[in-house]
Amino acid sequence: MNQITVTGLVLQAAPVGEYDRRVVILTKERGKIAAFARGARRPNSALMGVTSPFSFGEFTVYEGRTSYTLVSASISNYFQELRMDVEGAYYGFYFMELANYYAREANDETQLLKLLYQTLRALVNPHIPNLLIRYIYELKTVSINGEGPQVFQCVGCGDRERPMVFSVRRGGLLCDRCRRDVSDGMVLNPSTIYTLQYIVGTPVEKLYTFTVSDEVLRELGKVTGRYLETYVGKRFKSLEILEQLTKLG
Structure with missing residues (x-):
């Protein structure tokens, strides 16, 4: 899998399974992407806060065949x-x-x-x-x-x-x-x-x-x-x- 870093903003976040999240990110480099954040709903996960809607910054993801896996993020604006x-x-x-x-x-x-x-x-x-x-x-x-x-x-003439x-x-x-x-x-x-x-x-x-x-x-x-x-x-x-x-x- 290819690891890349993109600049973007989290548009949506939804729970998947017991502890994961699926996020939709609007990015500058790849357009709209869907990424899975493994364990993002665990209390001590570093991905918990960065996978909330309104989060803007840099996201490091692994590029798979049909989706992306979020590895880490550096958020510059949470729009708190x-x-x-x-x-x-x-x-x-x-x-x-x-x-x-x-x-x-x-x-x-x-x-x-x-x-x-x-x-x-x-x-x-x-x-x-x-x-x-x-x-x-x-x-x-x-x-x-x-x-x-x-x-x-x-518009006519x-x-x-x-x-x-x-x-x-x-x-x-x-x-x-x-x-x-x-x-x-x-x-x-x-x-x-x-x-x-x-x-x-x-x-x-x-x-x-x-x-x-x-x-x-x-x-x-x-x-x-x-x-x-x-x-x-x-x-x-x-x-x-x-x-x-x-x-x-």
């Missing part, structure tokens, strides 16, 4: 703040579940890993609203994976100057000439369109550097919600729990 904040934790669980949905084994997931890490860092920043972080993450995730909306020009509406069905902005036969066109605040453009076009490192008005936040939520419902088409368990928590809050 999220473990003490129920709502923040479920935002994090949802973000990891969405990353797990899109990530593939043996695929270059560098940008997705970078996005997830920066998003978890934003969650522990009290100056950025969690809802804004959610909408930014959702839109950037689908964009990284090639399913993002066209927000810089009309390519015009950049005429007034635009946003059509989920058509996958982006439509000018006033091309929108005639479209029934789902949403008229957006110019600041919302600019925000969409900033999210789609800005490097991950600079994403979480702004806030928006309540109106823009509402419109952003409407656009991303309808867009993910149409193009992702999956309900995530962690999101359902999160929405129940926020309603109770």
Whole structure:
């Protein structure tokens, strides 16, 4: 077996047998991998803490034919703040579940890993609203994976100057000439369109550097919600729990 060291973040952890754990790790070098951590649930195991979700760092694994075996890990960030904040934790669980949905084994997931890490860092920043972080993450995730909306020009004719509406069905902005036969066109605040453009076009490192008005936040939520419902088409368990928590809050 080949021993390698990868940089990544634990997305999921599940018990296996009496003492083991199976973890799913989003890595920079190998995409999404599944690894077995032998004895990780024993009280004195060095693998107990490093195999928890949110753990980010370097993982040394043996590469087998169909799976990996975790040998050791050096964790640089446990995101301990999220473990003490129920709502923040479920935002994090949802973000990891969405990353797990899109990530593939043996695929270059560098940008997705970078996005997830920066998003978890934003969650522990009290100056950025969690809802804004959610909408930014959702839109950037689908964009990284090639399913993002066209927000810089009309999807029909390519015009950049005429007034635009946003059509989920058509996958982006439509000018006033091309929108005639479209029934789902949403008229957006110019600041919302600019925000969409900033999210789609800005490097991950600079994403979480702004806030928006309540109106823009509402419109952003409407656009991303309808867009993910149409193009992702999956309900995530962690999101359902999160929405129940926020309603109770």
